Amino acid sequence: MKSQEIRSKFLSFFEEKKHTIVPSAPMVLKDDPTLMFVNSGMAPFKEYFLGNAKPKNNRIADTQKCLRVSGKHNDLEEVGYDTYHHTLFEMLGNWSFGDYFKKEAIAWAWELLTEVYGIDKDILYVTVFEGSEDDKLPMDKEAYDLWKSFISEDRILMGNKKDNFWEMGDQGPCGPCSEIHVDIRSAEEKAKIDGKTLVNADHPQVVEIWNLVFMQYNRKANGSLEALPDKHIDTGMGFERLCMVLQGVQSNYDTDVFTPIIREIETIADKKYGKDDKVDVAIRVISDHVRAVAFSIADGQLPSNTGAGYVIRRILRRAIRYSFTFLDQKEPFIYRLVEVLSEKMGKAFPELKSQKQLIENVIKEEEQSFLRTLDQGLVLLNRIVEESKSDTISGEKAFELYDTFGFPIDLTALILREKGLSLDEAGFHSEMKKQKDRSRAASEMSTDDWTILSDDTHEEFVGYDMLEANVKLTRYRKVVSKKDGEMYQLVFNLTPFYPEGGGQVGDKGYLEDSHGDVVYILDTKKENNVIIHFAKNLPKHINETFKAVVDAKQRYRTECNHTATHLLHQALREILGTHVEQKGSAVHSKYLRFDFSHFSKLTIEELRDVENFVNARIDGKLALQEKRNIPMQQAIDEGAMALFGEKYGDTVRAVRFGQSIELCGGTHVKNTGDIWHFKIVSEGAVAAGIRRIEAITNDAVKDFYFENNRAYFEMKDLLNNAQEPVKALQNLQAENADLKKQIENLLKDKAKNVKGDLKNELTEINGIQFLAKKLDLDASGIKDVSFELGQQYTNLFLLFGTENDGKALLSCYISKELVESKGLNAGTIVRELGKYIQGGGGGQPFFATAGGKNPDGIDEALAAAKKYIE
Known part of the structure; x- marks a missing residue:
């Protein structure tokens, strides 16, 4: 059975059981601070489990893209070495929100596996929660009794809290679970x-394929623990493992999910896959990782140096280093696998x-960049080896190479072994632990339970229509973090404060009670469909009605920038082409930032055309037209633009200014004329095929022109009030x-004269023509003199020092013949001598330089040079 049919049968089965089939949510989470990525099928539905929202249908089924590479669920280092762990995987799931429970979930799981898919029940085992003394929970007898009607009792196994009690985190909804395992030995x-002894023992052919969480x-x-008011079902079945079972193979990588990619890598x-263990691991790593990276980029998460982007970069770099080390690939090639991947999975994931x-x-550029890093790392590693006085390279040095330059530790260890050296791995891991401890301490946070003040959990956002409202506090909790100290998170029955989202920053403002006491709202965010207001203090009179007031000036400036962002998007598509798509945005009160897909730098004419297009819409005074809570499909049919990587509900808000129509939950000006003016301040590349424009509007434009006008008159004054200041500047440049x-000509003449004098000062030591001297030349002149003298001698050793602007420079030249015959190395020597001038440097074996901040040490360095040849 092909993978596409397996996926289709699952969804069709649950559709017949009255489940609504929903598309996979984007992998990158935007309103859940506890998760970077969707790491399980239930993550997109947390708001339903928490009771913060109600689903359109209480029965849902889907296949969800999941990524497990960080935090508690981290499979990254196992990927490639076994045959069933992955970074990205599909989780097939069926969900019940307060509808059916254990009886139906167990019966339908058994029916699907044994009747629809035809899996032999004699190769299946199920596990049941054995209970927990810590939580005072008994064995899950209800599940055990239900399973007895489908499978013999000797195949029902007891599972401990680690394996059979599922929790989404340290706090929140949880419950016992039943896992279904398959033995394909x-x-x-x-x-x-006996197969039962191998269940949950990490055996590659006795694996869990489905987890039913109650x-x-x-x-x-x-x-x-407290009982939830409603009981829910949350199931997750590993698609890749299911394909392995149904296709009769012994590895996920032998299924048609991976074989097309593997064949392309082989080509x-x-x-050849299957001939060499190290090559096999590399091929599995690459075939897995390219999926994770491709899906992440498609969902809007580009590789970067921070947060989720850093995780994606780390996955890709792991694939690159395996291809570099074990497949001998020194040029980019992983990007070429995207074609096969899109052909294979494009139907299910368009x-x-x-x-x-x-x-x-994006992948190609990342490959090129990291391969350059590997080349640089090899040079630096060779330098570390040269300078080492021991056969063991320190873990501290290896960590510096890893942390500063991104050079992988396993590659460092491999190269050292090839050179007959060893690595102080304990020292490396010690440095790594110190860094992780620092990072963990910086982000350490404790969160109290919510204090509930009202049973009414409905929360309404009224900020589209008003900036002030009378509100009641319905719940609050205290959060303590190393970064922000003690903070309070407040939730109201309604709020005018816009929560951060869609690129727009959260509102600030204040609360005021009837006694005149004020609490400042420092930020507003959305977490699992709940609008949370951040304050340093808890209101004194928590049961009162408060006047909630949004900072009107900041909101207005932010609205100007948000509306301008929509107009900018329209302008770019009109002027550059419809290939332009939004890839990220940041809308603040002071500026806007807009990332978009385009493959070349914008010309001055294009930037001017974009500015003129936006300003024409501003001058046109286009009124805001919005439709709230309309069906998603209706909005699309009316021309609204949806963005990749965004999660939309069943109903949406469509925002229109003239011909610009977008799905958007942000706040906007009532008329484009309110923006006053739009000005681009920068344009540049973010990644391959991604450009970024930063721009300003309204008051910021006024400040921009005022500052430029002031600078213009200051410049004109410096040019003696020239009538044509541009022409005057051009004359000065000429x-x-x-x-x-x-x-330059004078310095060259000076260098020629110096060269003649220097020849007369050469001293022969041990058959080497030696000179160490301080010169009154710049770096370029010293290099010219050194190489001209070098053309006349084959046994030359020169060390020159010079001082410029209070800084010292040492330049060392050694004839190539001496480098080869005597083993001298200018780079090593100049680094050692650089200590005298409180600096460092390097270069090639025959010519190298060192810079430092202590010119007084030049004479000592020159005097110390003799010892290298004496």
């Missing part, structure tokens, strides 16, 4: 060892096809260029 192997408790901050790298060009470009040429 050969008959001979089964005869030797969500019935809530874990509180103090660790205690490009000219390697974003792979629509974003294919972008994905290829004069400056002429003077520079004259100085």
